[in-house]
Each structure stands twice: as structure tokens, then as C-alpha cells.
Amino acid sequence: MQLDWLLQPLLTQLNTGVLVLDAQYRVVFFNQFIARRAELDLARVQGNLLEDVFADLPIAWLKRKLDSVLHLQVPAFSSWEQRQYIVKLAHLRPLSSDSQYMAQNCSMLPLTAPDGVSRYICLLIEDATDAYVYQQQLQQSVMQLEHANRTDGLTGVYNRCYWQQQLGYEIQRAGRYQHPLSLLLFDLDKFKDLNDQYGHQGGDFVLIELSRLIDSLLRDTDLFGRYGGEEFGIILPDTGMTGALQVANRICDTVARHKMLYNQQTLKATISIGVASYFDHSVDELIQRADTALYCAKRQGRNRAVAYQPELEGYLKKVK
Amino acid sequence: MTELHFTDVQRDCLQELVNVAMGQASDKLARYLGTFVHLQVPSIALVEAALLSQHFSSRYQQQSATLVSLGFFGDQGLRGETIMLYQLANAGVIAQLLGYSDDAVSEAEMLTDISSVLTTTFLSGLAEQLENSFSYAAPRILSSRDQYFADKLAYTAEQWQLALQVDIRYQLTDYSFNCDMILLIPGEAVLRLRQTLDNILADF
CATH class of the missing domain: 3.30.70.270 (Reverse transcriptase/Diguanylate cyclase domain)
Structure with a gap:
């Protein structure tokens, strides 16, 4: 059975952000998850440098991570607990979160094109806003308990x-x-x-x-x-x-x-x-x-x- | 209870694969860090997971230690969890090693970064030796300064049957730092690992 047709609808409907960069950190691809939340049109920004496409990136930090992915060919990770978000994206819980931007877990994976030479990096961005909100509530409860306790x-x-x-x-x-x-x-x-x-x-x-x-x-x-x-x-x-x-x-x-x-x-x-x-x-x-x-x-x-x-x-x- | 014993031949074979993977890792790291990296030939030991915390509690007793866990999945049911143990006195050296200046990077992030670099670089080499490939879960800090790490290690190890203990010493031109890496592998994956080792041995 031919399954190639699956790829496009899956990428479109996937509830995870997919962002692909080339070895010069130029934007090659992103899926709808990112396009809609960042209000970007892929055709207009394709080939532009990552930092020119997304505003206010922690670029020095991010490049250090991306460098390790490229040079070591191993994945790198970022957790919302350490850095709440990398890319400024809207989230779907504007009322219950005190943060304007989506809390994100991000995996950065090395990719090699079929030619065996061209290197790419795929960033998978997951929405961790729920976890972030629960964590905020938990911290608040802990603070109240600590206050009551003394x-x-x-x-x-x-x-x-x-x-x-x-x-x-x-x-x-x-x-x-x-x-x-x-x-x-x-x-x-x-x-x-x-x-x-x-x-x-x-x-x-x-x-x-x-x-x-x-x-x-x-x-x-x-x-x-x-x-x-x-x-x-x-x-x-x-x-x-x-x-x-x-x-x-x-x-x-x-x-x-x-x-x-x-x-x-x-x-x-x-x-x-x-x-x-x-x-x-x-x-x-x-x-x-x-x-x-x-x-x-x-x-x-x-x-x-x-x-x-x-x-x-x-x-x-x-x-x- | 699964019989998890390794024969001498299987054990030697695994040691050899670990050595090769470690050599590749040190080469990659040296290029990445732009400094000479010497990884001593690691000593491996297969131990019962239940005995792990006893083993490490004496070594890390005096210092506050941090545990970082990273899960990996391969094909043919090969999977497990790596635990890196650090003495926190090393944190500054690790920061220098990764080229972090004192910017806004938290200790937690630094430790998860170094853990994922060290373990995935080694594991992807090992996967290659085993004619497999691994995917990885994001690293998690299991315990930090405040908690008694032996309890945490005992609790984590409880979920696994076998632990492959790999002592790594990283020596760089300007710094040296030691950490321990433990590979925890569940019983059924141990059987797969043994099967893979037998296949490799049969090809010789």
C-alpha cells in the first residue's frame, strides 16, 4: 500500500509544531501548528534566517543547542521548566494562563537528506501550557501552605x-x-x-x-x-x-x-x-x-x- | 524471574562495543568542544538493579549529587534508561566545558544539557555497534541538592531488572571531571541484547 499521501495531512493536523532548518539555520519548513499560532505564511519566509522569521528568539542560547545537534548528530532538548518558551506562539488558554505565550517542550533532532550529505535540524514543539498552569497553581498552594505553617x-x-x-x-x-x-x-x-x-x-x-x-x-x-x-x-x-x-x-x-x-x-x-x-x-x-x-x-x-x-x-x- | 546472566564471551563482546562507542563519542566531543577529550576505557559491570543504590551511596555520600535520567528506545525491543550521576562541585567545570559563560542558564538546564550530550553521543555510537538506532526522551533531573539521592536511585532502579554500570571519566586538556553513567535495561530487553551479542559473535 502506498502511504506517501499520509504525510501531508498528518503534518497539517499534527498537534505538535514541526519546524525544519537547514545547516545555516534558515527556515525550510514549518507545519500549520506553527503557521497559525505565529501568523506566518511559509511561502513568504521560506529560506530566511531563523532569527529573522521569529521575533525575540533567545538566539545565542538556541544556536548553542543547534550547534550540538549539527556537530554531534544527537538530539537536544529544552523543557518549559527551564525555559518557558523558545518561539513566541499563541496558546489556546488565554484565560487560565498568566502567560501570553505557549509554554513549550522542544526536541531538536538531526536529519540527513536522502543524498546522505545535507544536514537539517527538525524542531518539534509541544504545547506544555497545561502543565505550566498546574505548576503555577501548585506553587501558589505550596506558598499558602508554607504561610499557614508558620x-x-x-x-x-x-x-x-x-x-x-x-x-x-x-x-x-x-x-x-x-x-x-x-x-x-x-x-x-x-x-x-x-x-x-x-x-x-x-x-x-x-x-x-x-x-x-x-x-x-x-x-x-x-x-x-x-x-x-x-x-x-x-x-x-x-x-x-x-x-x-x-x-x-x-x-x-x-x-x-x-x-x-x-x-x-x-x-x-x-x-x-x-x-x-x-x-x-x-x-x-x-x-x-x-x-x-x-x-x-x-x-x-x-x-x-x-x-x-x-x-x-x-x-x-x-x-x- | 528471567535469567539475566551473561557468559564471559558475551560480556567481553559488550565491553568491546562499549569501548568502540566510547571512542567515537570522545572523538565527536573533542571536535565539538574544540579541545582534546580523553575518555578512559570505561569499566563496565552488570549488576542487579536492586543493589545499585548501595553501590553508589558510598561513593556519593559526602557530596550533594545530582541524578539525571534519559530514556531511550531502539528497534527489536531494545530500550532502557540512562542515569548520570554528578557531584555538584563539578557544575562549574561542566559549564566551562559546554562553553557557557555566566549567563542566564540555570544549573538544571546545564545538567540536562551535558547529560543529553554525553549520553546520546555515546548511545548513538552503541546503537550503531548493535546495528540498531535509538530515539530519546527528554532528560529529566531526578534529584538535586536537597534530596537524598540514594532513595531516588533505589526507587528508579526498582523498576528495572538489570543495570549495566559504566564508569566514565572525562579528561579534558584544561579540566578533568568525573561522572558515572548507569544504563538500566529491563529484563526482556536484556534478552534482546544477549541475542544481538550472540549474532555479532556468530559473524566473527
Whole structure:
């Protein structure tokens, strides 16, 4: 059976772009897949250089690939994951893809004419826009999950697990580069009374409102996390004790002056802060020191910031 | 379970074909890269695919390694998958080798490029020796820096019965770099390969 007639209709209807170049990278042939998407007429551009036919090709990159195909007589490949597209072609999903051009997988194959001498290269271009779109959606979901995974659901600050992990990294960094580093641990004063008076929703409201307020007082590099219940921690990179104490006092004052409106009632809250500075400690040691200072701030009458000093340990023993 | 054993004669024959294919590949590469390329005579070993990851985990234990896979299909049921193993410390050398300046080429693209050049150049020579011809699937990176490569290799190897392990050392005038190539061949294709080897031997 004679099958030669098959070739033309197949090339016309093939859902893959077929582009053939000669050894000088002049366009010899392309099928309808490419003609329609690039709005080109083969008869008008046949024999022209590849880069003159298709606009904005990554030509240096492409020629390196084509050179290897010609000289080694082996195929070369390009994946949309590494280079989203080679030839600017329209795709059929203009609504669901954020890219104007078709994502492409491309195989570049060596061809030899029946004369056994003339070399050609065939580029097969497949539409990978679907895969590209799914990949974008997947990446977005992963980003959302990563965000959820490090965020405290109620207040929007970092959750304890992520925050403590970051404290570990910051301690390593401070140790390696001999940078200062300080830690604030704070606790809402008489939070139980607040809950009793306004209900747990009132308590939650105060936690959310104060988290937002305190966050607005911090630098981008500071790390604010919820340690548990009404206790929070703030990591202050590149900050020594003097600076940390200033920050702590500013937070304390701002919170004390801040009026919150809840169910037509004006609420006020105060916090107590323990401040500790890093000096070759482990994560646990640093948290322990800030906690000791926090405990002293509570003992000394609340609504204040107290810096950790070794003498506080003795104070702690006496009151116990 | 298919009996996948090779006789000494078959094994020697395969080694000889691999040598010839490797010689051709080094010649082509030298011309393409415009530098002297020396490919040492590769040592081949036929190993059970299941044992592969054990074998390589000791060699690549200390470094972060990358695996790049490339599938090939030939006539008469001959098919398989090649895996190239790289130590990522070599990435810079590979870039120089391919003539990449520090332009916008990603590490991933560089590794898939070098893999497809090295494997297809060798495989097309081997296909010729076997009086066959191969077509290739696009190379894929199986694992990169972050993943423990032995798990990935074990998982990939699980799907195959026999592995033809080919150690390649590429030595260039100005640089040297080593990588390992593994040819994974399914059981029925091993039988075809043996048949082909017997035919070649019978012609001598």
C-alpha cells in the first residue's frame, strides 16, 4: 500500500509544531501548528534566517543547542521548566494562563537528506501550557501552605514552632558573625481578669489588636511570634541590651496608652516584658533568661520592662 | 524471574562495543568542544538493579549529587534508561566545558544539557555497534541538592531488572571531571541484547 499521501495531512493536523532548518539555520519548513499560532505564511519566509522569521528568539542560547545537534548528530532538548518558551506562539488558554505565550517542550533532532550529505535540524514543539498552569497553581498552594505553617491562626504573627526555629538560626548567625542579638518575652498582665470580664472573645480581640499594634512598632527584620496563650516573643537581630530595652519600653508605653473599643466599651491592657541579650547561649538558655526577667517585671508591679542580670536569679530564689 | 546472566564471551563482546562507542563519542566531543577529550576505557559491570543504590551511596555520600535520567528506545525491543550521576562541585567545570559563560542558564538546564550530550553521543555510537538506532526522551533531573539521592536511585532502579554500570571519566586538556553513567535495561530487553551479542559473535 502506498502511504506517501499520509504525510501531508498528518503534518497539517499534527498537534505538535514541526519546524525544519537547514545547516545555516534558515527556515525550510514549518507545519500549520506553527503557521497559525505565529501568523506566518511559509511561502513568504521560506529560506530566511531563523532569527529573522521569529521575533525575540533567545538566539545565542538556541544556536548553542543547534550547534550540538549539527556537530554531534544527537538530539537536544529544552523543557518549559527551564525555559518557558523558545518561539513566541499563541496558546489556546488565554484565560487560565498568566502567560501570553505557549509554554513549550522542544526536541531538536538531526536529519540527513536522502543524498546522505545535507544536514537539517527538525524542531518539534509541544504545547506544555497545561502543565505550566498546574505548576503555577501548585506553587501558589505550596506558598499558602508554607504561610499557614508558620503563622499563628489567631493573631497572624509567627507560631511558636517557626519562631523558635528562627531563634535558633539567629543565634547561630549572631555567634558566627559576632553580632549582638536580643530577645523580648512579654505577657499580658492579668489576662485572666480580661477573659472573665469580657469573655474569651474579648480576650481574643485584645490579643489580635495588641499583636497588630506591636507589629507596627517593629522593624522588618524583627521576628514576632506567639509563644503560647498570652505570652509572646520578639527576636531583635543586631540589637544589644541598650537598644532592646528602648524597644521594650516603647512597646510597654504604647500598649498602656492604647485604647481599644470592644462592644461599645473601651478596653485597656498592659504588658510586662523580660529582656535578654545573647552571649554565647543556647536557645533554651536565652529564653530562660528572658523568662526570668519577665518574672521579675511581674513581681515588680507589672506594666514594665526588666533587663536580665545575673542578680535576678538570686531575687528569684528569695521570692520562691 | 528471567535469567539475566551473561557468559564471559558475551560480556567481553559488550565491553568491546562499549569501548568502540566510547571512542567515537570522545572523538565527536573533542571536535565539538574544540579541545582534546580523553575518555578512559570505561569499566563496565552488570549488576542487579536492586543493589545499585548501595553501590553508589558510598561513593556519593559526602557530596550533594545530582541524578539525571534519559530514556531511550531502539528497534527489536531494545530500550532502557540512562542515569548520570554528578557531584555538584563539578557544575562549574561542566559549564566551562559546554562553553557557557555566566549567563542566564540555570544549573538544571546545564545538567540536562551535558547529560543529553554525553549520553546520546555515546548511545548513538552503541546503537550503531548493535546495528540498531535509538530515539530519546527528554532528560529529566531526578534529584538535586536537597534530596537524598540514594532513595531516588533505589526507587528508579526498582523498576528495572538489570543495570549495566559504566564508569566514565572525562579528561579534558584544561579540566578533568568525573561522572558515572548507569544504563538500566529491563529484563526482556536484556534478552534482546544477549541475542544481538550472540549474532555479532556468530559473524566473527
